[in-house]
Amino acid sequence: MVKQAEYSARNLSVLEGLEAVRKRPGMYVGSTDSRGLMHCLWEIIDNSVDEALAGYGQSIDITLFADGSVEVADNGRGIPVDIEPRTGLSGVEVVFTKLHAGGKFSSESYAAAGGLHGVGAAVVNALSSRLDVQVTRGGKVHQLSFQRGKPGQFHDKGKPQPEAAFTPLKSGSEVDVVGKAKRGLTGTKVRYWADSQIFTPDARFLYEELEQRARQTAFLVPGLRITIRDERNIADPTGDGQPREEVFQYDGGIAEFVDHLSQLNPVTDVWRLHGEGTFSERIPVLDSSGQAQMQDVERTCEVDVALRWDVGYDTKIRSFVNIIATPKGGSHMTGFEQSLTRVFRKTVEANARRLKAGNDRVEKDDILAGLTAIVTVRLSEPQFEGQTKEVLGTPAARQIVSKVVGDQLTEILASRKRDVKQQVDTLLEKIVAEMKSRIMARTAKETQRRKTALETSALPAKLADCRSTDIENTELFIVEGDSALGTAKLARSSDYQALLPIRGKILNVQKASVGEMLNNAEASALIQVVGGGSGRSFDLESARYGKVILMTDADVDGAHIRTLLLTLFFRYMRPMVEEGRVYAAVPPLHRIEVINPGSKPNEVIYTYSEQELHTRLGQLEAEDRKIKEPIQRYKGLGEMDAEQLAETTMDPRHRTLRRVNIEELEKAEEIFELLMGRHVAPRRDFIISGAEELDRQEIDA
Missing domain, CATH: 3.30.565.10 (Histidine kinase-like ATPase, C-terminal domain)
Incomplete structure (x- = not known):
C-alpha cells in the first residue's frame, strides 16, 4: 500500500x-x-x-x-x-x-x-x-x-x-x-x-x-x-x-556606432532618421495612500535610427530601448523592418523599368543585405518580456517606429540633391541585384544537381565535369588558363575530378557591386558551377562538389589570381570556406633529376621553395650524387606534362593541399577590405610599412 x-x-x-x-x-x-x-x-x-x-x-x-x-x-x-x-x-x-x-x-x-x-x-x-x-x-x-x-x-x-x-x-x-x-x-x-x-x-x-x-x-x-x-x-x-x-567616449552617437560596426566599402552615407510619436496607455498609478488606481496616461516615444548600406551582403542591426540592448528585437524592430520593406518595394516598383526589375517583388532580405543599422527608441516604462529585457513588448512602438522610418526614408529616397540621388540610385541597383541573385539561387535549387542524358545542361561549356554523383568525393579544380586545362584533362581522374578554366584575373568583388559580380562572366560561371547560389542565400547542401581546389601558377600572378578567387568565395560563398571545403593546390617550383648509375632509372625530386631547393642540392652534393643540368624551374602549370602534374598536384596519394580556414571572421574581413577594398590609402600605408622587410631577390619578376 x-x-x-x-x-x-x-x-x-x-x-x-x-x-x-x-x-x-x-x-x-x-x-x-x-x-x-x-x-x-x-x-x-x-x-x-x-x-x-x-x-x-x-x-x-x-x-x-x-x-x-x-x-x-x-x-x-x-x-x-x-x-x-x-x-x-x-x-x-x-x-x-x-x-x-x-x-x-x-x-x-x-x-x-x-x-x-x-x-x-x-x-x-x-x-x-x-x-x-x-x-x-x-x-x-x-x-x-x-x-x-x-x-x-x-x-x-x-x-x-x-x-x-x-x-x-x-x-x-x-x-x-x-x-x-x-x-x-x-x-x-x-x-x-x-x-x-x-x-x-x-x-x-x-x-x-x-x-x-x-x-x-x-x-x-x-x-x-x-x-x-x-x-x-x-x-x-x-x-x-x-x-x-x-x-x-564618443560624441558622434549612433552615427559613429554605425561607422564602428561596418568597415566595408559604403554604398551610402550614414542616414539619420529622427522623430517621435505619442500613444495612450492604461496603467496602474499609485495614489497618495499607496493604492493602485487604473489611469490613462499619454506617452511619448522618441525614435532615433542610423543606417548605412555597404557593398557586401552581411546584415548588422542592433536595437535598443532606453540604451538597453534588445537582441531578440520586439515591436520596435517589427515596425522598422515592415516600414523598410514597404518603402523600398514602392520605390522599386515605381522605377521598375529603369532598374530592369521586371515583375519580381523585392523581399525583406534583399533590402537588409549589406545594411548596418542602429535602431533606438526612448519611452517611459516600456514593457519588456522578462527581467532580461531582450524583447520589447510595447505594442504602440511598432506603429510609431514604422511611421517615423517610413516618412523620413521616403524623403531621402526622393531627394534631388546630387550626392544623395547618386547614393539612392546605387542602393536601388544593389537591392534589385540581390533580388535577382535570390531568384537565381532559388531556381538553381529547384532544378536537379546533375543533368541526365535526356536533359540539356545549363552549365558552362568550358566545364569539364566528372562522372561521379557522390558529392563528398568529388573535386572541382579551378585552373588558370586553357594551356593548364589541356594538361589537367590528361592528368585528372575523370570519375571524380572536374575542371573549370578561368582566363586571367577575375573581377575584384570586394570593390564591385552584386550586379557587377553577376554580370562578370568568370565570377558568374564559377558561382553557377559550384551550384549553391551566392550571398546570404547560399545553400551549402546544394553545392555540387565536396572540394574546390584553386590550382594556379606558383608565381606572383598566380598568387594574385588565387587571392581574387578567395575574395569571391569569402564574399559570396563563405559557407564553403567556413566548412573547410576550399583548398589551394601546392604545385612544385623545381624538378631535380638525380642521375643513377647503370641502367637504374633516374630519380626525380620536386621542391616547393628556393630554400628547399638549396637544402636538397646540398644533401645530394654531400652524398656525391650527380644531377642532370639544367634544373627545371616551373614558371607555370602549363610547363608540366600530364604525368608530372598528376604526380605532384592532382593525385591524392602524392599531392599537397592547403585548406583555407576562417578562424577569426572579423579579422579576416578587415584583411580582405585592406588588401582588396576600394580605399587605396590604407593599402598604400600597409605596403609602405612593410617595404623595409621585403627582399627584392624574392620577387619573381
Missing part, C-alpha cells in the same frame, strides 16, 4: 523579501555562472547610465579588483539618503533591500530608463556576500554596508573584506556620514563581492564582454565617459603586474 503524504497549509512556504532571490537566483539573473555574474554587474552599471541618460552625470568608472570584487562609481545625483515615509527606511536601504522599489516606476525622476522592474540593485545585494554603497550628497559622504542583503556595519581596518566581523542594524535606518564633500559634488559608488555560496567556482567577470558593453553604451549616450580598470592582473603571477585601463 502506497503511503499518502500529508499536504496542508503548513506545507506551504512563504519567502519574504530577498530570501526568494537567494532561493531562486536563476529567476532574476538567468544563471549562476559567469553569465549571471555579468548580469548583476549590468544592473549596477545601468543605474549609473540611467542617471547620465536623464542628464545628470558625465562619467562612470568601473574597477575590477584583484580580490574578485567590482566597483561602479558615477557622478550622478546620488541615491537619496533621506527617510522614505511609508517604510521608515532611508532611500539607500529601500533601493538595496526592497524588491520593486525605486525611482523608475513613474516619469517624475526618469523620463526614460533601462532599469524598470525595481529589482536590479536589490537582487545584486541579495547575491553578494558584501556590498558597500557610498553616496555623496549635500556636502556629505554617506555610507551603508550589507551582508547578503542585510544592512549593517563591517568592522574591518584598512582593506575591506567580506569575512570581516559584521554588526546588523538594530533599529531605524542608520546611514553613516563618513566624510565631507565639496559643494555641488554628488555621486554614487557601489562596491560588492559576489557570494561564492550562490555563484559557481568558475564564474568570472568577463573583461571582453564588459569592454563591448561599455563601448556600446558610450555610443548610445553621446558625451558619456566610461572608464574600465582591471586590476586582477596585479595578483596574477602569470601576468605583467600592470592594471589594464580603457576609456570610452
Whole structure:
C-alpha cells in the first residue's frame, strides 16, 4: 500500500523579501555562472547610465579588483539618503533591500530608463556576500554596508573584506556620514563581492564582454565617459603586474556606432532618421495612500535610427530601448523592418523599368543585405518580456517606429540633391541585384544537381565535369588558363575530378557591386558551377562538389589570381570556406633529376621553395650524387606534362593541399577590405610599412 503524504497549509512556504532571490537566483539573473555574474554587474552599471541618460552625470568608472570584487562609481545625483515615509527606511536601504522599489516606476525622476522592474540593485545585494554603497550628497559622504542583503556595519581596518566581523542594524535606518564633500559634488559608488555560496567556482567577470558593453553604451549616450580598470592582473603571477585601463567616449552617437560596426566599402552615407510619436496607455498609478488606481496616461516615444548600406551582403542591426540592448528585437524592430520593406518595394516598383526589375517583388532580405543599422527608441516604462529585457513588448512602438522610418526614408529616397540621388540610385541597383541573385539561387535549387542524358545542361561549356554523383568525393579544380586545362584533362581522374578554366584575373568583388559580380562572366560561371547560389542565400547542401581546389601558377600572378578567387568565395560563398571545403593546390617550383648509375632509372625530386631547393642540392652534393643540368624551374602549370602534374598536384596519394580556414571572421574581413577594398590609402600605408622587410631577390619578376 502506497503511503499518502500529508499536504496542508503548513506545507506551504512563504519567502519574504530577498530570501526568494537567494532561493531562486536563476529567476532574476538567468544563471549562476559567469553569465549571471555579468548580469548583476549590468544592473549596477545601468543605474549609473540611467542617471547620465536623464542628464545628470558625465562619467562612470568601473574597477575590477584583484580580490574578485567590482566597483561602479558615477557622478550622478546620488541615491537619496533621506527617510522614505511609508517604510521608515532611508532611500539607500529601500533601493538595496526592497524588491520593486525605486525611482523608475513613474516619469517624475526618469523620463526614460533601462532599469524598470525595481529589482536590479536589490537582487545584486541579495547575491553578494558584501556590498558597500557610498553616496555623496549635500556636502556629505554617506555610507551603508550589507551582508547578503542585510544592512549593517563591517568592522574591518584598512582593506575591506567580506569575512570581516559584521554588526546588523538594530533599529531605524542608520546611514553613516563618513566624510565631507565639496559643494555641488554628488555621486554614487557601489562596491560588492559576489557570494561564492550562490555563484559557481568558475564564474568570472568577463573583461571582453564588459569592454563591448561599455563601448556600446558610450555610443548610445553621446558625451558619456566610461572608464574600465582591471586590476586582477596585479595578483596574477602569470601576468605583467600592470592594471589594464580603457576609456570610452564618443560624441558622434549612433552615427559613429554605425561607422564602428561596418568597415566595408559604403554604398551610402550614414542616414539619420529622427522623430517621435505619442500613444495612450492604461496603467496602474499609485495614489497618495499607496493604492493602485487604473489611469490613462499619454506617452511619448522618441525614435532615433542610423543606417548605412555597404557593398557586401552581411546584415548588422542592433536595437535598443532606453540604451538597453534588445537582441531578440520586439515591436520596435517589427515596425522598422515592415516600414523598410514597404518603402523600398514602392520605390522599386515605381522605377521598375529603369532598374530592369521586371515583375519580381523585392523581399525583406534583399533590402537588409549589406545594411548596418542602429535602431533606438526612448519611452517611459516600456514593457519588456522578462527581467532580461531582450524583447520589447510595447505594442504602440511598432506603429510609431514604422511611421517615423517610413516618412523620413521616403524623403531621402526622393531627394534631388546630387550626392544623395547618386547614393539612392546605387542602393536601388544593389537591392534589385540581390533580388535577382535570390531568384537565381532559388531556381538553381529547384532544378536537379546533375543533368541526365535526356536533359540539356545549363552549365558552362568550358566545364569539364566528372562522372561521379557522390558529392563528398568529388573535386572541382579551378585552373588558370586553357594551356593548364589541356594538361589537367590528361592528368585528372575523370570519375571524380572536374575542371573549370578561368582566363586571367577575375573581377575584384570586394570593390564591385552584386550586379557587377553577376554580370562578370568568370565570377558568374564559377558561382553557377559550384551550384549553391551566392550571398546570404547560399545553400551549402546544394553545392555540387565536396572540394574546390584553386590550382594556379606558383608565381606572383598566380598568387594574385588565387587571392581574387578567395575574395569571391569569402564574399559570396563563405559557407564553403567556413566548412573547410576550399583548398589551394601546392604545385612544385623545381624538378631535380638525380642521375643513377647503370641502367637504374633516374630519380626525380620536386621542391616547393628556393630554400628547399638549396637544402636538397646540398644533401645530394654531400652524398656525391650527380644531377642532370639544367634544373627545371616551373614558371607555370602549363610547363608540366600530364604525368608530372598528376604526380605532384592532382593525385591524392602524392599531392599537397592547403585548406583555407576562417578562424577569426572579423579579422579576416578587415584583411580582405585592406588588401582588396576600394580605399587605396590604407593599402598604400600597409605596403609602405612593410617595404623595409621585403627582399627584392624574392620577387619573381
